[in-house]
Amino acid sequence: MTRRRKLALGLLATTGAALLAVLLCPKPSLYGNIDFSTAIVDRNGRLMRLTLADDERYRLEHRLDDIAESAVLATLLYEDRHFRSHPGFNPGSLTRAAWSTYVSRERVIGASTITMQLARLRFSLDTRSIAGKLRQILRAVQLERHYSKDDILEAYLNLAPYGGNIEGIGTAARVYFDKPASELTLAEALALAVVPQNPVARDPSTPAGANRMQAARGRLLEAWNKVHGDDAEREAQFALPLAVRTTRELPFEAPHLSLSLAADAASGVLTSTIDLDMQAALEKHVGRYVDNRRSRGIQNASALLVDTRSMHVLASVGSATFSDASIHGQVDGTTAKRSPGSTLKPFVYGLAMDRGVIHPGSLLKDAPTRFAAYTPENFDRGFMGPVSAEEALIYSRNVPAIQMLSEVGHDRFHQFLTDAGVSGLREADFYGLAMVLGGNELSMRELVTLYAMLANGGILKPLVTVQGDATDGVNPRLLSREASFLVLDMLAKTPRPDRLRSVGHSAEQGAGRSVAWKTGTSYAFRDAWTVGVMGPYVLAVWVGNFDGSANPAFVGSRAAAPLFFSIADALTASLPEDAQVRVPAPDLNLQRVEICRGTGDLPGRYCPRTEGSWFIPGVSPIRVSNVHRMIRIDNSSGLRACSFDPATTHAAVYEFWPSEILALYRQAGVSIQSPPKWSPECSLDVQASAGLAPTITSPSARVTYHARLEPADGSGIALLARTDSDVETLYWFVNDKFLAEVDRNEPYIWKPTAGEYRVLAVDDHGRSDARRLAVAAAR
DSSP states (O other), X not given: OOHHHHHHHHHHHHHHHHHHHHHHOOOOOSSTTOOOOEEEEOTTSOEEEEOOOTTSOEEOOOOGGGSOHHHHHHHHHHHOTTTTTSSSSOXXXXXXXXXXXXXXXXXXXXXXXXXXXXXXXXXXXXXXXHHHHHHHHHHHHHHHHHSOHHHHHHHHHHHSBOSTTEESHHHHHHHHHSSOGGGOOHHHHHHHHTSTTSTTTTOTTSHHHHHHHHHHHHXXXXXXXXXXXXXXXXXXXXXXXXXXXXXXXXXXXXXXXXXXHHHXXXXXXXXXXXOHHHHHHHHHHHHHHHHHTGGGTOOOEEEEEEETTTTEEEEEEOSSOTTOGGGTTTSOTTTSOBOOGGGGHHHHHHHHHHTTSOOTTOEEEXXXXXXXXXXXXXTTSOOOEEEEHHHHHHTTOHHHHHHHHHHHOHXXXXXXXXXXXXXXXXXXXXXXXXXXXXXXXXXXXXXXXXXXXXXXXXXXXXXXXXXXXXXXXXXXXXXXXXHHHHHHHHHTTSOOTTSOOOHHHHHHHHHSBOOEEEEEEOTTSXXXXXXXXXXXXXXXXXXXXXXXXXXXXXXXXXXXXXXXXXXXXXXXXXXXXXXXXXXXXXXXXXXXEEEXXXXXXXXXXXXXXXXXXXXXXXXXXXXXXXXXXXXXXXXXXXXXXXXXXXXXXXEEEEEOOOHHHHHHHHHTTOOOOOOOOBOTTSOXXXXXXXXXXXXXXXXXXXXXXXXXXXXXXXXXXEEEEEOOTTOOEEEEEETTEEEEEEETXXXXXXXXXXXXXXXXXEETTSOEEEEEEEEEOOO
């Protein structure tokens, strides 16, 4: 049998096999088990991270509509001009190729159509033999039977080799030209179109391969011009050198977040919320800050920037240096659980304002205080005495914050944190009142979410790291709009560490371009925090060590705040002025009222000075100050008169401060003139009717007490009461039996056994207060 007859029989058999495939073979998957890469891009489409597929190849899946038309046309022109008309194989081309390869042996010609090439790639076929080529044709016909031309072309453009371990024209566009396939220029499109025919020799990432690619592109340009006509501008464009990036130069931006997104994402292009310009800026600030302070033991820091309007994470810096193993740089500081220090205090104040416990001007006590067995201290080991709620928050005083948590209830605050999505919390009683000082742990993301809640008027919204993820679901309200505004208004008056100004002066800051910020320092100096709201942004900064080692330099105001403000100043400089002014919305239930200065209450008749404060009508505590009172003085003795007599008495105004407040003022060296004593002629009834009754402050009605197994060990229950300014002595009774006589400011330590008790405090003017409590048996 002659060679020609053998060839004819072979072609006939091929045709029969192809027909059989069309009629009988089931529909195959276009991609089978082929795995694809994931490309993480920023909000503007710039590549952050390109992952490898399971077979260590860069391979992205794209729709045909997402590929530049010029790239599609160039591929068809170069690879398969008759693609739209043939049935999967080109009989004429196959005949010429078979003759040249097997008969005349002039040269080896493949003659594969795009469909045949897809069949080889999809089914991993060895087509170097006649049998392999027949299987390729069979598979090509099978694909043509079940898929449209566009489906086949799309799959080919996703699987074709483009040099090295790069497959797919969309992947090649991302790697070589740092752009999506839809944005390829004609010069770039023609360059990529010639690579799959010989991806090793024309690899654009090597100098020799780039030269061969350029030569092949020139030949394709000639064919393109014959179809589309000559163009002088086009010729000039093609004369320019192509800037090609290699896989070694692929970016790895926002590495911690990129890894997290890639781990959870399906293959394809995932558009993150990151703004690479802001990301680079934050990384630069963090890196420069750490480099300049290594001598102080500062080696690591994290930062997170969020747009509160969309809750988009704009920049996320997990560590100072991702690749530095000495600082455990691959740990993501934005998700790691750390003690937040005092950064949770604003939310306790917000809850207290919503419950009507305080308003910003309320008078609080910053003094040694015992809460059952807990006696907290301030960070500076000192006490300021009487302070307003606003001052207590601004200066981060511990005792007033714990007092607020005691009023709100640590269980309620624990539920607040749970509702806010703080994970990993133990039961409320495990932390107790220490929650407000950082006794529990949370992540930077959780902390930023809480501060964004303030900016969003008390509505909690989740952080968003992927474009298109919604935040408009069921978002719980954690604080009222009014309390949220007031907390930020108070924080905006905190003096910056680099600007010496009083609280009064800082009020101007709160009314203008403001940053509402708070610092935090964890126990034993392990974490330094600063977090705040500026315009539409929330920014958090952490300085510390991931291994938990302590450093006296890790103080929020000294270690984290400078870094925070270096970033915040750059952010606010680019904001319009109206975006930086914090004023209450017209529909907020807020009213600016005058209060008696220093008392926190509405001015009474004799209040000498007033100042403004915010009130939430119907919620904030409303009482008239009774500190400044007019009394009658006997002209001859100088003592308080029993009754009014214009001829023998005169009126004078004195300050009647509660005993505990008066003691604090005197400890601070503030001179307050005490009212004169009562005339001996005045009865107890007269004296009692003219002042305020004592208020028992300990024991607390909210605390469960237990009897001691050894009552002689020096411990017990402190009996203490707040008295009017004219009181000197208190008398304590238990179950109507006299217990002790003490100075008004001195506690009496009572050692009860288990049982039910009625505790009574009587001052030296006959005024009294009583409280019932139960003492449980010893545990």
